[in-house]
Amino acid sequence: MDDDKLHLMRHSLAHITAAAIQKLWPEAKFGVGPVVDNGFYYDIDLGDTKISDANFPKIEKEMRRIIEFGDSFDKTDVPIDEAISWAKKNRQPYKEELLNDLKRSGTTVAKDLDMNEIGLATNGKSAINSVTFYKIGNFMDLCRGPHLAMAKDFTGVFKLIRIAGAYWRGKDTNPQMQRLYGVAFATQKELDDYMERMEQAKLRDHRRLGKELDIYTTSPLVGTGLPLFTPRGTVLRDVVTQYSNQIRIGYGFEKVWTPHITKIDLYKKSGHWDKFGEELFLVTSQETDDKMALKPMNCPHHAQIYASKPRSYRDLPVRYLETTTDYRDEKTGELGGLDRVRSLTQDDSHVFCMPEQVEREISNLLATARELYETIAMKLRVRLSYRDDSDAYLGEKSWWESAQAQLKAAVIENKLEFFEEDGEAAFYGPKIDFMATDAIGREHQVATVQLDFVQPQRFGLQYTDKDGNIQMPLMIHCAILGSVERFLSVFIEHTGGWFPFWTAPEQIRILTINDTVLDYVDEIKIILDSVVLMKPIKYNEIRYKVDSRNESLGKKIREAVNMKIPIQLIIGPKDREAREVSIRTQTVEEKVKLDKLADYIKLL
Numbered sequence: 111m112d113d114d115k116l117h118l119m120r121h122s123l124a125h126i127t128a129a130a131i132q133k134l135w136p137e138a139k140f141g142v143g144p145v146v147d148n149g150f151y152y153d154i155d156l157g158d159t160k161i162s163d164a165n166f167p168k169i170e171k172e173m174r175r176i177i178e179f180g181d182s183f184d185k186t187d188v189p190i191d192e193a194i195s196w197a198k199k200n201r202q203p204y205k206e207e208l209l210n211d212l213k214r215s216g217t218t219v220a221k222d223l224d225m226n227e228i229g230l231a232t233n234g235k236s237a238i239n240s241v242t243f244y245k246i247g248n249f250m251d252l253c254r255g256p257h258l259a260m261a262k263d264f265t266g267v268f269k270l271i272r273i274a275g276a277y278w279r280g281k282d283t284n285p286q287m288q289r290l291y292g293v294a295f296a297t298q299k300e301l302d303d304y305m306e307r308m309e310q311a312k313l314r315d316h317r318r319l320g321k322e323l324d325i326y327t328t329s330p331l332v333g334t335g336l337p338l339f340t341p342r343g344t345v346l347r348d349v350v351t352q353y354s355n356q357i358r359i360g361y362g363f364e365k366v367w368t369p370h371i372t373k374i375d376l377y378k379k380s381g382h383w384d385k386f387g388e389e390l391f392l393v394t395s396q397e398t399d400d401k402m403a404l405k406p407m408n409c410p411h412h413a414q415i416y417a418s419k420p421r422s423y424r425d426l427p428v429r430y431l432e433t434t435t436d437y438r439d440e441k442t443g444e445l446g447g448l449d450r451v452r453s454l455t456q457d458d459s460h461v462f463c464m465p466e467q468v469e470r471e472i473s474n475l476l477a478t479a480r481e482l483y484e485t486i487a488m489k490l491r492v493r494l495s496y497r498d499d500s501d502a503y504l505g506e507k508s509w510w511e512s513a514q515a516q517l518k519a520a521v522i523e524n525k526l527e528f529f530e531e532d533g534e535a536a537f538y539g540p541k542i543d544f545m546a547t548d549a550i551g552r553e554h555q556v557a558t559v560q561l562d563f564v565q566p567q568r569f570g571l572q573y574t575d576k577d578g579n580i581q582m583p584l585m586i587h588c589a590i591l592g593s594v595e596r597f598l599s600v601f602i603e604h605t606g607g608w609f610p611f612w613t614a615p616e617q618i619r620i621l622t623i624n625d626t627v628l629d630y631v632d633e634i635k636i637i638l639d640s641v642v643l644m645k646p647i648k649y650n651e652i653r654y655k656v657d658s659r660n661e662s663l664g665k666k667i668r669e670a671v672n673m674k675i676p677i678q679l680i681i682g683p684k685d686r687e688a689r690e691v692s693i694r695t696q697t698v699e700e701k702v703k704l705d706k707l708a709d710y711i712k713l714l
Contacts, residue, residue, distance in 0.1 A: 117145055119266050120294045122183065122258040123173075124150035127270075127292060129249035130172035135159060140251065141204045141278060141287055148304060149268075149293035153276055155204070161288055166270040169290075173268070176247065180262030184245045185255060193241050193252065204278060204287075205252050212238045267301045268294040271308070282442045310550045316602040317447040323607050323673060325598075325615075326448070335445040335452035337595060342615035345653065347455070347594060349613050350601070351433045353485070353647045354457040354590045357478045363431040363459055368411035370435070374401045380410040380565055381504055385537050389438045391452075404437035409562070409587055412460040413569045416583075421573040426583060427463035427471055433594070434458065448599035455594040461586040462571065468584055472520040472542075472559060475588045479544050479557040480524075482590050485646050488546040488604060491527040493555075494518055495534035495541045503537050504564045513561045514540045538564035541587075548604040556597060560587040607674045608696060611714040612646060618654035618711075619675045621666045623682035630686040631656055633704070634679065641708050652711065667694070677714070 124143035131138050131154055141153030154161070161169075188196070190213050197206035244253045246261060258264060270292045278284035295301045320326050325343035332338060339347055355365070371393050377383040383390075386406060393402035405411065412430045421428070435455045444450055461471045476492075483490045496514050497503045503510070517540055521528045535541055541560035545553050562585040565571075575581050591597040601609075611617055618638065620631055638652045657666050663680065670678045680692040689704045702710050 116266070116294075116296060118256060118258060119264055120145045120150050121256070122261070122264060123268055123292065123294050124152055125183070125244065125246055125249065125251055125253070125257065126173050126176050126261060126264070127169070127290065128152050128154075128251060129176055129246055130169050131290070132249050133172055133176075134169065139202055139204060142208075143251075146291075148295075149271075149291065151289050151291045153204075153278070153287040153289050155285065155287050161273050161290060163273070170268075170270055177261045177264050179247070180260050181247045182260045183255075183257040186243045186245065187240050188243055189240050190238050193243070196243075196250075200250075208252070209241065212241070266294050266296045267298050268292055269301060269305070277441070280441045280444055307550045307552070311552070311603070314550070314603040314606045316599040319602050319607045320447070323602075323615075325602070333452070334442055335440055335450070337448060337451060337453070343598075345615040346598065346609070346613060349647070350591060350597070351455075351457055351594060354482060355431060355433060356647055357481055357590070358429075358431050358457075358459055361429070361474045361478060362427075363429040366412065366415055366430045366432050368405070368408060368415075368432060368434065370405055370437075371402050372405055372411065374403050376410045376414075377403065377406075379568055380413070381538065381568060382407065382410065386438075389440070391437050391439050406436050406438045408432055408434060408436065408456065408458045409460055409565060409585070410569070412458075413565055413571060413585070416462050417569060417571055421462075421583070423464060423573055423575050423581075426573055427461050427467050428583075429459070429461050431457070431459045448595040451593075451595050454596070456589050457591045457594065459588040459590075461588070462566070462573075462583040463586065464573070464575075464581070465584060468516050468561070468586070469520050469523070471586055472517065472561075473524055475559045475586065476520060476524045476526065476542070478588075479559075479590050480526075483544070483546055483556070486601065486604070486610065488548060488556075490547075491529070491545050492521055493534065493543040493545055494521065494528055494530045495536075495543050496530060496532050497535045497540065498533035500533075503535065505538065505567075509563050510535075510540065513563065517542055517559075517561060536560050536562070536587075538562045546600070548600060549606070554600045556592050556600065557590045558588065558592060561585075562587060608676070609674070611676050612643065614653070614674075614676050616653055616655055616673065616675055618652060618677045618679060619670045619673075620654060620656045620679045620681060621663060621670065622656070622658045623663055623680070625658070625660075626683055627681045627686050628658060631658070631681055634681070634691065634707070637704070637707050638711075641711050643712060643714075677711075 124145065127150070128140055128143055135156055137157065139155040141155070143150060143152035190209065194206060194209045194213070197209055241252055242254045243250055244255055244257055270290065272291045274289045274291070275286050276289040277286050293301065293304060295304065323342065324340050325346060326337045326339045328337055374383060377390070390406055391404040393404060395402060412432070415430065416428055433455065435453050437453055440450055440452050445452070463471050480490060494517055497510050521542060534543070539560055539562040541558055543555050544557035546556045547553050566582050566585050571583055572580050573583050620634060622628065622631060638654055641652050642648070659666070667678065676695060678694040680694055685692055690701050691704060691707060693700050693702055
């Protein structure tokens, strides 16, 4: 089954789910029900009635009855005022709110809400003249379609998988609804495979492993979305960011540093205030009248460093990197684990270059991302994220067309698998989004490369060309890890907590059988302290601990395995006598002579 047909089935199934809910709970009030990866969801308000997993068989039975009965999906165009009256009459306050917003603000609201489900027709400007409804049986819903012709045309398999809380329109000041998730596939095997992956995902959940492996914690006194990294977690953060920095420095990037607060005038000048002003944490000075904010991004600051002195074409490209924490006032309903946080650390990079240097610089950035994700064994493909025809973007359209063509050429030159998607660009320019596939087949957006011609114009950035003329440089944004917190959530789940040796917070644990070998352990420690590892990053301090407690060896091994220590060195009297160590890893158990231990570790 092709992707378009599968999307059509999932979209139709979302409506069938809502129809089943309405049949079982006639008082139900409905939000929206879009298609998502592998399935769909529908937001429902049932008042004090709570849906649980125990209700799923009953709902699925009603869904199958609707499919077997085979009603058609009937499309109707309705004037906006008539649609509002329908929502009032049928006690659907969430639909009424959407319709009123559409009437007031038109297509801008539809774009901001990302409402696939809203059917609308315009007069060529922004006003909404009419909306589209689809009806199946007694259930009628606001939607622009398309759908299957009839419910009985659904030929796949489906399953309801979970219920979650979700604030209406993502705002924690709005009512909390019940979000019912379902999945749908063409075949039973695909569904079974998906459910197996989901079981694996539970075992790999970074929120559980983050606690069990002592990576990070949270505190209600610190605040939601503000994770606290333990010593072990801080090692993990430092190692991966050091690797990111090392790769970029190899391509000529230089480190810079910028403060964590700034005047909001900077973001007004850059254009970020108008687009993201509601996401900024505001800061009040007791000394001046300056209106300040915690910085949500670093690009305007780097632009100011570039602008701090005259630049010649001989100076370009100028490449800056900064791994630093930014702050965004994310909606509390969208925060969870390390996936989305309010304090996010970016391995940020910015290039200021001439137009003829763009393709080479982008190729270099593509190479940095490819190197990092190949090192951690994650397959990459890229999404070319373009603008759409809305007015949500800054800059001349001709600039966009040229920039989008250059990005595509660079991706093709680097022989990267790619796909194109309109409407996913940043407001200041098109971008390349890297999609990494983890160990259980899930795809995550990670690194990004973005071309920007808006900020150089707004800040009046300049360089003198070889003929003495003043020109404007182009700006390229890149983050290889992206948000370090989000990357770590992906990395933890990708590895299941069994980190590669070079990243492991604790690489080796020495387990003693009894106290008679402690002098031999001292010899081993001297060897470990002397080892210098070079790949993928250079470091000369093996991270190890000694467990010499008066506990059974079995208990020590279990604890080391539970903490997912890559290498366990088991030391007993026989090892001491033979001048060797017993090595235990996830996959092998073997003995190595003491004088070969350093070489063994260097090969890891």
